[in-house]
Amino acid sequence: xxxxxxxxxxxxxxxxxxxxxxxxxxxxxxxxxxxxxxxxxxxxxxxxxxxxxxxxxxxxxxxxxxxxxxxxxxxxxxxxxxxxxxxxxxxxxxxxxxxxxxxxxxxxxxxxxxxxxxxxxxxxxxxxxxxxxxxxxxxxxxxxxxxxxxxxxxxxxxxxxxxxxxxxxxxxxxxxxxxxxxxxxxxxxxxxxxxxxxxxxxxxxxxxxxxxxxxxxxxxxxxxxxxxxxxxxxxxxxxxxxxxxxxxxxxxxxxxxxxxxxxxxxxxxxxxxxxxxxxxxxxx
Numbered sequence: 259x260x261x262x263x264x265x266x267x268x269x270x271x272x273x274x275x276x277x278x279x280x281x282x283x284x285x286x287x288x289x290x291x292x293x294x295x296x297x298x299x300x301x302x303x304x305x306x307x308x309x310x311x312x313x314x315x316x317x318x319x320x321x322x323x324x325x326x327x328x329x330x331x332x333x334x335x336x337x338x339x340x341x342x343x344x345x346x347x348x349x350x351x352x353x354x355x356x357x358x359x360x361x362x363x364x365x366x367x368x369x370x371x372x373x374x375x376x377x378x379x380x381x382x383x384x385x386x387x388x389x390x391x392x393x394x395x396x397x398x399x400x401x402x403x404x405x406x407x408x409x410x411x412x413x414x415x416x417x418x419x420x421x422x423x424x425x426x427x428x429x430x431x432x433x434x435x436x437x438x439x440x441x442x443x444x445x446x447x448x449x450x451x452x453x454x455x456x457x458x459x460x461x462x463x464x465x466x467x468x469x470x471x472x473x474x475x476x477x478x479x480x481x482x483x484x485x486x487x488x489x490x491x492x493x494x495x496x497x498x499x500x501x502x503x504x505x506x507x508x509x510x511x512x513x514x515x516x517x518x519x520x521x522x523x524x525x526x527x528x529x530x531x532x533x534x535x536x537x538x539x540x541x542x
Contacts, residue, residue, distance in 0.1 A: 259434075259502050259504055259505070260430075260502055260503045260504045261430050261431055261432075261433075261434040261435075262430070262431070262434060262435050262470065262499070262500060262501050262502065263320075263321060263394070263428045263429070263430045263498075263499070263500040263503060264428070264429050264487060264497050264498075264499055264536070264538075265320070265321035265424075265426035265427065265428045265429075265497060265498040265499075265500070266426055266427065266428075266429070266487055266490070266491055266495065266496075266497040266498070267426060267427060267490065267491070267495065268424055268425065268426050268495070268496060269313060269317045269319055269425040269426055269427070270288070270289055270311070270423045270424055270425045271289060272311050272312055272313045272314065272317075272425075273311070273312040273314065274286070274288060274289070274309050274310065274311060274312075274423075275309065275310045275312070276308055276309050276310040276405075277299060277305075277306055277307065277308050277309045278299060278300035278301065278303070278305065278306035279297060279298065279299060279300060279306075280298045280299070280300055280417070282298075283295075283296055283297055283298035283419075284297060285297050285309060287420075287421075288309070288420055288422065288423040289422075289423065290422070291422070291496065291541070292421075293325055293326040293388060293421035293422050293515075293541065293542065294326065294421065295421070296326060296419040296420055296421045297419070297420045297421075298417050298418070298419050298420075299417045299418045300417070301416070301417065302410065302411045302412075302413055302416065302417065302418065303411075304407065304409060304411070307407070307408040307409070307410065307418050308405065308406060308407040308408065309405075309406050310343075310403065310404070310405050310406075311403065311404045311405075311406070311423075311425070312343065312402065312403055313401070313402050313403070313404075314402070315402060316341070316400045316401065316402050317400065317401070317402070317425075318398055318399075318400050318427050319395075319398070319399060319400075319401070319425050319426060319427060319428075320394065320395045320397065320398050320399070320426075320427065320428040321392070321393070321394050321395075321424075321425075321426050321427075321428050321498055321500065322337070322392075322393045322423075322424065322425045322426070323390055323391060323392045323393065323422075323423075323424045323498055323513075323515065324390070324391040324393075324406070324420055324422070324423055324424075325388060325389075325390045325391075325421050325422040325423075325424060325515050326388050326389065326390070326419070326420065326421020326422055327357075327389050327390075327391060327418070327419060327420050327421065328389065328413065328415055328418060328419040329357045329358075329389070329391065329408065329410050329413070329418065330410055330412070330413050330414075331358045331378055331379070332410070332412065333356075333357040333358070333408060333409065333410035333413070334354045334355060334356055334357060334408070334409045334410070335352075335354070335355060335357050335391065335406065335407065335408050335409070336351070336352055336353060336354045336355070336405075336406075336407045336409075337350075337351075337352045337393060337404065337405070337406050337407075338350065338351045338352070338404060338405045339351075339399055339401035339403070339404045340401055340402070340403045340404070340405075341401060341402055341403070342403065343403050345403065345405055349399055349400075349401050350395065350399055350401075352393070354409065356378075357391055357408075357410075358378050358379055359378070359506065360376060360377035360378055361377060361378065361379060361506045361507045361509075362377040362378070362507065363377065364377055379510065383510070384510065386463060386464070387510055388421070388463075388514070388515075388540075388542055390510070390513070390514065390515070392498075392500065392509060392513050394500065394503045398427075398428075404425075406423075422515070424496065424498055424515060426497075426498060429479075429483045429484075429487060431472050431475060431479055431483070432476070432479065433472070433474040433475070434472075435470045435471060435472050436470075436471050436472065436473040436474075438471070439468070439469060439470040439471065440468075440469040440470075441466060441467075441468055441469075441501075441511070441512060442466065442467045442468075442469060443464045443465070443466060443467075444464060444465045444466075444467060444539075445462075445464050446462040446463060446464060446465060447459060447460060447461045447462050447464070448460045448462070463542050465539060465540045465542055466511075466514055466516075466539075466540040467516075467519065467537055467538065467539045467540065468499050468501070468512075468514075468516070468536070468537070468538045469535070469536075469537050470535065470536050470538075471533065471534065471535040471536070472484065472533060472534055472535075473527075473533040474531060474533070475531065475532040475533060475534065476530070476531075476532070477530055477532060479532070480524050480526075480531075480532025480533070480534060481524065481532070484524055484532070484534040485524045485534075488518060488521045488522070488534075491517075491518055492518070492521070493517055493518050493519065493520065493521065494517065495517065496515050496516065496517055496541055497515075497516060497517065497518065497538060498513070498514070498515050498516075499513065499514060499515075499516055499538045500512070500513040501513065514540045514541075515540065515541045516538040516539050516540045516541050517538070517539055517541060518536060518537065518538060518539075519537035519538070519539045520537055522534055522535045522536065522537075
């Protein structure tokens with residue numbers, strides 16, 4: 259298990275180019291906060307389903323995510339980071355990877371389970387989630403340019419949708435979050451009743467909230483990282499929360515885009531030791 263990550267600030271407010279996009283759903287929608295207002299490719303050709311990012315200067319980053327996509331279980335992606343715009347040399351090349359990799363050990367599943375064959379999430383597993391492709395690097399990289407490519411040429415929709423691109427620095431505390439953390443679901447659904455008592459439900463997506471605390475922060479982490487993250491993000495800017503970067507099985511449940519629900523005090527319970535709590539509410 260690796261320590262939890264809070265990724266901030268967002269570096270995706272950059273210059274985007276490349277790919278082919280529908281006029282009503284342009285590439286620029288990758289940079290808006292409304293995840294449902296997607297960027298939609300013109301078709302499924304490889305030349306259409308890609309984009310380049312120019313940050314304008316070298317930018318520190320470790321965590322990136324494509325949020326609100328419609329990539330199928332057979333889709334693949336590739337990401338390259340570079341200091342030159344033609345990508346003739348690269349800082350990092352992920353190679354082609356599965357968007358939905360194996361997460362289950364077949365030995366832990368019943369033979370009749372549809373996931374037994376490939377160990378991937380089933381459609382039932384994914385139902386109700388905002389489909390998210392997180393990309394967590396092994397360490398900090400400082401590129402100016404990056405290229406995202408997607409291969410999903412049999413997608414039955416005939417196009418690819420992408421709701422939001424998020425690229426960020428990260429804070430990963432040297433001592434992990436404390437026990438007692440909570441992952442809470444808030445229902446946005448409603449139930450109305452007829453005069454005779456018949457129920458009329460209206461289902462809406464539930465929102466997750468991660469309630470976590472770090473109780474053993476150094477002075478530099480407590481003030482330079484936790485306090486500064488709250489000061490800069492406020493309850494307005496999105497952050498990306500990852501409970502455990504190594505946990506691929508539960509990544510869909512415990513990694514999400516959200517905002518700080520409130521700004522908490524940074525306490526000093528002991529000499530040279532700080533503690534702080536976060537409530538991160540999912541953005542949907």
